[in-house]
Amino acid sequence: MRKQLLSILTTIMMLMPAWLSATPSNGPLPDSPTSAIRAHLIMLAEARPPEQVGDYIVFSVRGRYRSVGVAFSHEDWASVHYFEINSQGTFVFALSVPFGDTRLSHYRLVLDGMWTIDPTNQQRAIDPDSGLPVSLLTLPDRSLRVYGLWHPAAENRSAARFYFSGAPGQFVSVAGSFNGWDPFLHILEEVSPGQYELALQLPPGTYYYAFFHDGQRLRDPLNGSQAIDPAGRLVSVLTIATP
Template identity: 35%
Template sequence: MKNHKYLLPILLVIIAPVLSSLENVSVDLHLLITGTKSAGIPFEFEQKVIFSYKGDYQNRFVGVAFDYELYREIHPFFRNENGVFMFVLPYNEIPEDITDITYRIIADGLWIPDPVNPWTFREDSGIKVSRISLRYRQTVKEYPYIDKKDGIVTFVFNGPGSNNVFLAGSFNNWDPFMFPMEESAAGYYTLKLRLMPGTHYYYFLYNGEKRRDTRNPGRAIDPEGFAVSVVTVP
């Protein structure tokens, strides 16, 4: 009984912030969160990212940690009446330059990749992590995105998933295979490069076919008469 005496206040402290956050969501989102019966891949709803996890009924605590916070903070989930742990991440709590979220699930102290998210990979450290792509941000954000601090340019190509996509440009002598792009989410291919200040020309090679960057209004014609995209790094 002594253990139970101290366990209840601890659980209330952990869950209370999550419960209070549910008071500020719409009726539709509240019904979605409380009515979910099985875990699924994180998805976007009303400019929020919805995470879910369902282990077993013995799980006492489930949380999530993000790479953009260097995994230093664990955000607790709320368990609904169906036994599914839920977490709502508002867009305004995500740094503005983030379009892909890499994360890990913490279940009773065990750090694991999201078991229902197929977009799982190993970091350079060898640790398995999961990733999701913020599609809303990718559709409204201007690309390629240029980080003016260090000249890193983020290129994004959108197309059918599970295909080979490469980036070729004046910065790599138009080599069509030097820079493969990573499919960070279904149909979303990304690549970050540090480019020298100046004007650069490029195109995507999608399954062997040249594609101009439709997100980028800047364009030019190469010597072969093909339309390419233009990016200028300040």
């Protein structure tokens, strides 16, 4: 009997889907919804199917739960994003739409640790890997509206100038080996609506860097010089030549 129980438990562990080992999301810069999205989240008084609001997908859940989370197939079920509860008693979460073309993603809610489909979303499917039901989510097209080719300023060879193009009123920063990868230390200035710039004085040398925008870490898409940093991440490379 004991051997039979051990055999059953072993089989269950082998069939356990990847999402059961997911860990809470804890990136270097968490999603930071804008004030307009925050206002929308505060006013939600009922659970609704996922809805797009600007560059976010808004999720909402009602019920007497201690915690509510969500995990996605486009993240390989590796992270659980936890909801906040607003003054209306509704659990709310705003997913920053990942950059890329329109594509389909699967997701499951995590209600007090139990993984389940979204009862407000009638778009469902069977996950091909686990055979379990999942809710469907269409991630809309979001073009990579970033340009950031750095170049040493002609009048001062120790300066590097960073550029970013996006929506007005955003938080955009650059971090790298030159500032300990602190995403709050070097913030780009919005010089005109949606156009951001930053000039840094750096001594000659080679540096790794990335942009931080809207809760996401972005390589410079126009800088073909890339490398793997000591943490194993693909980053952009900046070289300041000796005068």
